Amino acid sequence: MIPFMIDGQSVEGKEGGSVLEVALDAGIDIPHLCYHESVKPYGACRLCLVEVVRRGRSRMTTSCTYPVMEGIEVFTRAEKVLRARRMIIELILAMCPGDKLIQDMAREMGVNQVRFKQDDKDCILCGLCGRVCEEVVGANAIQFAFRGDRREMIPPFQGEAMNCIACGACVVVCPVDVIKMKEQRDERTIIRWKRTLKMKQCKICGNYFAPLFQLEKFKEQAKLPKDFFDICYTCRA
Numbered sequence: 001m002i003p004f005m006i007d008g009q010s011v012e013g014k015e016g017g018s019v020l021e022v023a024l025d026a027g028i029d030i031p032h033l034c035y036h037e038s039v040k041p042y043g044a045c046r047l048c049l050v051e052v053v054r055r056g057r058s059r060m061t062t063s064c065t066y067p068v069m070e071g072i073e074v075f076t077r078a079e080k081v082l083r084a085r086r087m088i089i090e091l092i093l094a095m096c097p098g099d100k101l102i103q104d105m106a107r108e109m110g111v112n113q114v115r116f117k118q119d120d121k122d123c124i125l126c127g128l129c130g131r132v133c134e135e136v137v138g139a140n141a142i143q144f145a146f147r148g149d150r151r152e153m154i155p156p157f158q159g160e161a162m163n164c165i166a167c168g169a170c171v172v173v174c175p176v177d178v179i180k181m182k183e184q185r186d187e188r189t190i191i192r193w194k195r196t197l198k199m200k201q202c203k204i205c206g207n208y209f210a211p212l213f214q215l216e217k218f219k220e221q222a223k224l225p226k227d228f229f230d231i232c233y234t235c236r237a
């Protein structure tokens with residue numbers, strides 16, 4: 001374990017861990033939108049900015065990407081840190097003025113007006129959906145496209161996400177809840193990625209329990225018997 005200080009408090013972190021993880025574990029609140037424990041840090045939202053002093057030199061950095069190091073001093077609530085975070089949340093709010101979570105975060109951080117040109121996007125470009133899809137699910141169904149103002153998370157060629165297995169992991173991780181999934185009898189649709197898949201029906205209870213395409217992928221990857229998913233998870237238990 002590596003000892004260091006956060007806001008005058010002694011903490012310890014695992015080698016390879018990030019300052020943000022240690023802070024959150026210690027109950028020190030640092031706002032963050034693009035961090036998730038199950039994927040690699042990406043540094044997209046920049047909201048987790050902190051001041052780090054190392055060998056007498058101070059710098060502002062994103063705490064989700066900054067590795068724990070012995071002897072560093074981290075300041076999460078220095079005035080220049082709070083000022084920078086206010087500017088960042090104001091920019092995110094200008095991009096997505098209708099997002100309830102962003103509105104609430106901005107208010108909590110003392111931002112009551114937006115001085116920048118407002119857009120009407122709903123996605124904050126945190127990249128979590130794409131990273132979970134790639135790193136955890138292994139489907140690579142969606143990715144960032146375009147640059148600058150036009151940047152978007154989309155399926156290839158903006159059509160149906162043909163690699164999507166409709167597992168719903170992206171629905172769960174999206175911090176602003178803009179990826180919706182709907183189920184109708186034997187079909188599941190991930191609306192944002194224009195992906196609709198037929199569901200498998202359990203041979204015992206008759207419930208539709210998972211997309212066929214997803215189960216076929218799992219069987220192929222894990223070399224499972226052909227009839228492995230003939231019964232649902234509940235009936236199997």
Ligand code: SF4
Binds near residue numbers: 123124128153179
């Ligand atoms: S859709 Fe949601 S998870 Fe994906 S990049 Fe946008 S805000 Fe992040």
Ligand code: FES
Binds near residue numbers: 033045062
């Ligand atoms: S949580 Fe660190 S940059 Fe987004």
